[in-house]
Amino acid sequence: MSTRAPQPETLAAFEKAKGFMPVHEGLALYAAAVEAGALGLPLLEVGTYCGRSTLLLADAARAAGVTAVTVDHHRGSEEQQPGWDYHDPETVDAELGVMDTLPAFRRTLHRAGLEDHVVALVGRSPQIAALWNTPLGLVFIDGGHTDEHASADYEGWAPHLAEGGLLLIHDVFPDPKDEFTGQAPYRVYLRALDSGAFTEVTAHDSLRVLRRTGAGAGGRG
Numbered sequence: 737m738s739t740r741a742p743q744p745e746t747l748a749a750f751e752k753a754k755g756f757m758p759v760h761e762g763l764a765l766y767a768a769a770v771e772a773g774a775l776g777l778p779l780l781e782v783g784t785y786c787g788r789s790t791l792l793l794a795d796a797a798r799a800a801g802v803t804a805v806t807v808d809h810h811r812g813s814e815e816q817q818p819g820w821d822y823h824d825p826e827t828v829d830a831e832l833g834v835m836d837t838l839p840a841f842r843r844t845l846h847r848a849g850l851e852d853h854v855v856a857l858v859g860r861s862p863q864i865a866a867l868w869n870t871p872l873g874l875v876f877i878d879g880g881h882t883d884e885h886a887s888a889d890y891e892g893w894a895p896h897l898a899e900g901g902l903l904l905i906h907d908v909f910p911d912p913k914d915e916f917t918g919q920a921p922y923r924v925y926l927r928a929l930d931s932g933a934f935t936e937v938t939a940h941d942s943l944r945v946l947r948r949t950g951a952g953a954g955g956r957g
Contacts (some may be wrong), residue, residue: 742766746795749848754840755788757878757906764940765904766792769874772902773800777873778894782889783906784808786837787844789878794850797951802873803914807857807864810838861885865892872896878906886920890927894953903934903946928953 741747741763750762757765769779779793784806793804811834828835834876838858847853857864861879875893879885897903905928907921923943928934933953934946 754786769796775873871894934957
């Protein structure tokens with residue numbers, strides 16, 4: 737994996753942006769994105785939130801001359817709703833009374849000067865994946881943490897990953913006590929390995945990096 741670091745101003749913007757990914761996992765994400773960018777294909781993430789990780793993908797995409805794509809409905813995942821530990825009242829639309837992280841995401845990207853390197857797709861991941869036809873160099877799954885949503889993200893996007901491309905899965909926690917926050921991503925990670933289509937490259941705490949080394953993956957079952 738590449739050890740190249742993001743631009744200092746990008747890393748500073750990452751540290752300032754709303755989000756939950758720690759710096760060391762962010763640097764691992766960036767290294768994977770730089771490597772995947774060499775394939776000359778788009779880098780895609782599922783789960784934008786306020787754009788913290790998007791900044792790193794955008795920086796890597798800029799360096800590689802490709803596009804970072806980020807997919808989110810911007811209404812927040814389960815654990816970000818009112819009453820849950822990860823809820824941020826600042827992300828609630830004052831008029832509608834529902835979460836809307838899109839304005840914060842756009843501010844994050846604009847302030848970092850990276851808007852030209854990102855395409856933001858606003859909608860449900862399975863619906864967008866069903867319309868997608870372009871091979872991808874990287875797929876970063878960091879969306880909802882239920883089995884329904886994590887499985888749908890894997891099923892929708894892993895089939896679009898090119899040979900040699902990288903599949904990254906965030907919030908992988910093998911311990912059963914992390915049932916809500918990390919067991920669904922963990923089960924997707926195991927499923928990817930069991931498919932025979934992916935080989936693990938590195939692990940950085942809750943971030944797993946796998947490479948497509950065979951056909952298959954995704955689909956029901």
